[in-house]
Amino acid sequence: MQIWGRGRRYRSRLLAYFMAFSAVFITVSMVTYPKDAFDSAIQGLNLWWNVVFPSLLPFFILSEILMGLGVVHFIGVLLEPLMRPIFNVPGIGAFAMSMGLASGYPMDAVITCKFRKNQMCTAVEAERLLSFTNTADPLFMFGAVAVGMFGMPELGAAIALAHYLSSFLVGVIFRFHGRSRDSYNKEVIPKGNILARAFRALYRARQEDKRSPGQLLGDSVKSSMNTILLIGGFIILFSVFLRILSVLGITDITAIISSAALGLIGFSPNLSSAVVSGFF
Structure with missing residues (x-):
């Protein structure tokens, strides 16, 4: 010891x-290297302002409102019999999964974090949720990847199918993750009309929240803005970090090493730059 x-x-x-x-x-x-740092910060800012901000902020605000109104609790009770046997997560995981499918990264992570803060899931259940809800949105796969990168729109369906099926399989595998640390109380699911229980859960959550509609809307916008600003800060920071590594030649050295490793396992060495960028 x-x-x-x-x-x-x-x-x-x-x-x-x-x-x-x-x-x-x-x-x-x-x-x-002030010019490189400044230019890369501008690129990160443009990416955040033109893409991330308008695409994620509405979903952030709506998710906050839905949680405050008790809709998430309604979904949780309704889908508990489906999510628990398959993924070993509470029914509210379906909400994180659906929002992740609609808006992509990092919507699911933000929602899962809020679930954990509000004691709506255990730490192990949050880890399981993150394993399969962290998906790209359809617009990115069909537009940016299929059309923008490959120039083949017909590949969009195949890419999306492979992406979502792999996420589903990861979720099924990770249902066994952390079983020794799992504090979920394996009680028998209450009997009775599941729809009635779902509506009762919605009403109970709304009564416990006690915020007026105006206050709920204001808090949702405020919390969502804080989250989106945090994401923007990370985007700008890592944009500068990657440019500095590139200017110093560290990225090129790492790419040479990774290209050799990729060649040994049968992948094209041309993928080394993408692998290195993704790693950092």
């Missing part, structure tokens, strides 16, 4: 040193 404790302290110390060095390194690089 003493050796294990020393090992943990050693790793913690190394991580602290690495984080501090990385922060200093990025800061010095931004000062050394």
